[in-house]
Amino acid sequence: MESEFIPEGLQRTSATSFYLWQLPWLGLLAWGGISALLCLIVGLNQTNMNDYFAFGVWIVFDLSVIALGAGAFFTGFLTYVVGKKELKSIINLAVIIGFICYSGAVAMLGIDIGQPIRGWFIFWHANVHSMLTEVSFCITCYLMVLTIEYLPNILENRQLDKIKEIHFFSHNLHEIMFVFAATGTFLSFFHQGSLGGMYGVMYARPYAAREMFSIWPTTFPLFILSAMAAGPCFTLIIATMLEKIGRKKLVKKEAKELLAKISGRLLLVYIILKIIDTWYWGTVTAAEAGFSVSDFFREGPYGWWTVIFELGFLGVIPAILLNIPAVRHSTGALMFAAVLNCAGIVLNRFVVTVVTLAIPVMPFEKFLGYLPTWQEWGIAMAVIGYGGIVIGLSYRYLPVFPHEKELNAG
Amino acid sequence: MSSHGPTTGIKYGMVIDLDKCTGCGTCSVACMTENNGYCLEDESDKVRSITWLRVYRLENGEPYPNTKVAYLPRPCMHCDNHPPCVSVCPPTATTKDEIGGIVSQIPTRCIGCRYCVAACPYHARYFNWFDPWPLYKDHVKQMTEGLNPDVAPRMRGVVEKCTFCHHRLMAAKERCYAEGLDEIPEDYYQTSCTQACPAGAISFGDLNNPEHRVHQLLKERQKDVFRLLEKLGTEPKVYYMTTQRWIRAKADNFLDVPKGTGY
Numbered sequence: 001m002e003s004e005f006i007p008e009g010l011q012r013t014s015a016t017s018f019y020l021w022q023l024p025w026l027g028l029l030a031w032g033g034i035s036a037l038l039c040l041i042v043g044l045n046q047t048n049m050n051d052y053f054a055f056g057v058w059i060v061f062d063l064s065v066i067a068l069g070a071g072a073f074f075t076g077f078l079t080y081v082v083g084k085k086e087l088k089s090i091i092n093l094a095v096i097i098g099f100i101c102y103s104g105a106v107a108m109l110g111i112d113i114g115q116p117i118r119g120w121f122i123f124w125h126a127n128v129h130s131m132l133t134e135v136s137f138c139i140t141c142y143l144m145v146l147t148i149e150y151l152p153n154i155l156e157n158r159q160l161d162k163i164k165e166i167h168f169f170s171h172n173l174h175e176i177m178f179v180f181a182a183t184g185t186f187l188s189f190f191h192q193g194s195l196g197g198m199y200g201v202m203y204a205r206p207y208a209a210r211e212m213f214s215i216w217p218t219t220f221p222l223f224i225l226s227a228m229a230a231g232p233c234f235t236l237i238i239a240t241m242l243e244k245i246g247r248k249k250l251v252k253k254e255a256k257e258l259l260a261k262i263s264g265r266l267l268l269v270y271i272i273l274k275i276i277d278t279w280y281w282g283t284v285t286a287a288e289a290g291f292s293v294s295d296f297f298r299e300g301p302y303g304w305w306t307v308i309f310e311l312g313f314l315g316v317i318p319a320i321l322l323n324i325p326a327v328r329h330s331t332g333a334l335m336f337a338a339v340l341n342c343a344g345i346v347l348n349r350f351v352v353t354v355v356t357l358a359i360p361v362m363p364f365e366k367f368l369g370y371l372p373t374w375q376e377w378g379i380a381m382a383v384i385g386y387g388g389i390v391i392g393l394s395y396r397y398l399p400v401f402p403h404e405k406e407l408n409a410g
Numbered sequence: 411m412s413s414h415g416p417t418t419g420i421k422y423g424m425v426i427d428l429d430k431c432t433g434c435g436t437c438s439v440a441c442m443t444e445n446n447g448y449c450l451e452d453e454s455d456k457v458r459s460i461t462w463l464r465v466y467r468l469e470n471g472e473p474y475p476n477t478k479v480a481y482l483p484r485p486c487m488h489c490d491n492h493p494p495c496v497s498v499c500p501p502t503a504t505t506k507d508e509i510g511g512i513v514s515q516i517p518t519r520c521i522g523c524r525y526c527v528a529a530c531p532y533h534a535r536y537f538n539w540f541d542p543w544p545l546y547k548d549h550v551k552q553m554t555e556g557l558n559p560d561v562a563p564r565m566r567g568v569v570e571k572c573t574f575c576h577h578r579l580m581a582a583k584e585r586c587y588a589e590g591l592d593e594i595p596e597d598y599y600q601t602s603c604t605q606a607c608p609a610g611a612i613s614f615g616d617l618n619n620p621e622h623r624v625h626q627l628l629k630e631r632q633k634d635v636f637r638l639l640e641k642l643g644t645e646p647k648v649y650y651m652t653t654q655r656w657i658r659a660k661a662d663n664f665l666d667v668p669k670g671t672g673y
Contacts, residue, residue: 043539043540043541043566043567044522044537044539044567045458045539045540049524049539050455050457050458050539051457051458051527051533051535051536051537052457052533053457054524054525054527054528054537055524055528112523113521113522113523113567114520114521114522114523114524114537114538114566114567114568114569115520115521115522115565115567115568118501118519118520118521118522119521121500121501121503121519121521122500122501122521124501125501125502125503125519126500126501126502127497127499127500127501127502129496129497129498130497130498130499130500130525131498132498132500132523132525133500136500198498198525201497201498202494202498202528202529203492203494203642203643204489204494204529204530204531204639204642204644205494205528205529205531206642288641289641289642289643290639290640290641290642290662290663290664291663291664292663292664295663356528357528361531361532361639362531362532362533362638362639363660363661363662363663364466364468364482364660365533368457
């Protein structure tokens with residue numbers, strides 16, 4: 001019975017083995033569920049956030065998953081708008097990852113705000129000057145776009161596809177997908193940028209503040225670029241992991257290499273601009289606010305190492321590696337470069353969030369540390385658990401990889 | 411009505427004489443009482459306790475016998491130029507009044523995202539990490555009887571801050587209306603911390619009105635006056651005064667005091 005839902009002609013593990021695989025993910029979800037209930041009922045005192053660390057691990061996770069989920073919009077843009085047909089091999093997976101990342105981020109934000117029931121005030125009493133307002137609008141709209149993009153894949157399930165009306169509906173949805181891909185690209189450009197803008201506009205927190213171009217700080221384009229560079233690499237990592245776990249080929253090599261090549265080019269542009277931006281910030285922007293970079297690092301564990309590690313080891317190195325054809329051709333080397341790239345973006349999001357808040361602005365303030373509680377980790381881990389379950393179910397019951405049959409024919 | 415740019419006309423502000431401040435904390439207590447503040451179960455948790463007006467202890471860092479200590483009361487700075495907290499608030503729960511320039515907070519509209527807390531360099535914004543009233547479950551009646559009816563207590567999950575006792579401005583306006591006055595006299599509107607300070611270190615009024623004490627102080631003591639982190643460009647409406655150079659140097663990162671000079 002269960003096997004009738006598995007796409008025709010594809011090899012999948014037994015139901016028992018598959019559902020046992022889901023248990024660790026369910027465990028993470030349960031941990032997150034208990035944590036969420038505690039935060040909603042008892043309050044945010046269940047976290048270790050405070051009036052100095054107004055944002056914590058949740059915001060770092062939010063920013064990271066949104067950047068890593070950018071593979072959805074960018075691969076969609078390349079596939080449907082630019083017309084890179086070879087990427088059809090991986091687009092479904094990119095959309096699923098995007099959907100998981102965005103829905104997970106929205107759910108986390110629902111716990112993170114002190115008054116979740118008032119969340120709709122952002123839309124009702126919208127302050128058009130706030131970057132966070134724009135982020136909220138764009139993320140909500142884009143989550144709807146992602147749902148629409150994910151829908152045809154769900155409707156292609158072997159049993160659902162048998163229903164004539166559903167078959168026609170999903171086929172027609174496929175035909176007009178370029179409209180949603182273009183809408184998704186437009187929305188993503190703005191919210192990825194605004195997430196960076198959120199920090200760049202905090203002109204009274206000189207560690208985060210950046211120069212403005214009209215109403216946009218430099219972090220606006222930098223966040224877009226870094227998300228476009230890291231998102232596809234994250235999709236590649238997940239695709240390769242699925243191939244290793246399932247012990248079969250799922251994505252055409254040319255699709256992977258093309259995505260890695262575009263990712264590498266963008267990362268190179270990003271890292272050059274980011275180095276220029278960091279240099280200008282250190283020598284001009286921060287100086288004009290009465291600070292030198294050494295002021296920021298006068299105490300606490302953060303220092304120049306964060307800058308060198310982020311820009312050098314996790315920035316310049318993957319940017320060079322991804323631009324070497326031989327690296328892109330070797331699965332191991334490509335994964336190494338992709339992991340460095342994604343880790344660099346996560347570190348960047350950590351630095352702008354936690355390091356910004358950790359560094360005292362008033363000269364008589366002291367450096368304060370912050371470590372998340374198990375409740376905070378629980379909610380963050382629940383997003384990973386939720387992602388594991390959605391990817392697992394999609395891989396088992398939906399034709400996620402259109403070339404799977406062809407690639408494993410021999 | 412709200413605006414982001416500099417206030418013209420009436421501009422409420424404060425001048426705090428640090429040479430007079432003894433660090434007694436009366437201003438903080440008066441503020442909490444006036445504005446229905448509450449105590450946490452563990453008040454030693456200073457990164458979560460709510461003190462709209464916090465008194466900082468400053469030290470010159472010199473060894474004995476050159477050690478010097480001063481106290482710096484820090485209310486909300488009510489930044490005049492593009493307050494960092496106002497433009498970032500997604501549901502417009504904080505605004506800068508067009509008349510008077512007070513940066514106000516609407517707790518019932520706040521969603522608790524804490525973006526304003528992150529944006530404020532003065533740490534003048536406080537999030538309610540706890541439910542305020544269950545802490546007093548055995549004394550609810552006494553506690554509620556002691557509340558100031560003019561100020562709404564805040565709930566868990568929202569941000570709050572010093573409002574320059576905005577309810578007193580409302581009361582002063584009503585009084586002026588009843589008395590047929592066009593302008594609010596200086597003594598009709600004073601903040602609770604100003605009135606409570608036993609050393610008379612805090613002055614409050616219209617910074618643009620030559621008849622008000624704050625205006626006169628800024629003029630007379632021009633060379634002793636400064637604001638916190640002036641280079642940020644937030645244009646605080648809270649001014650500090652001191653004749654001691656080491657205290658002045660503590661207000662900005664870029665100012666140095668020569669070591670071993672005893673300042």
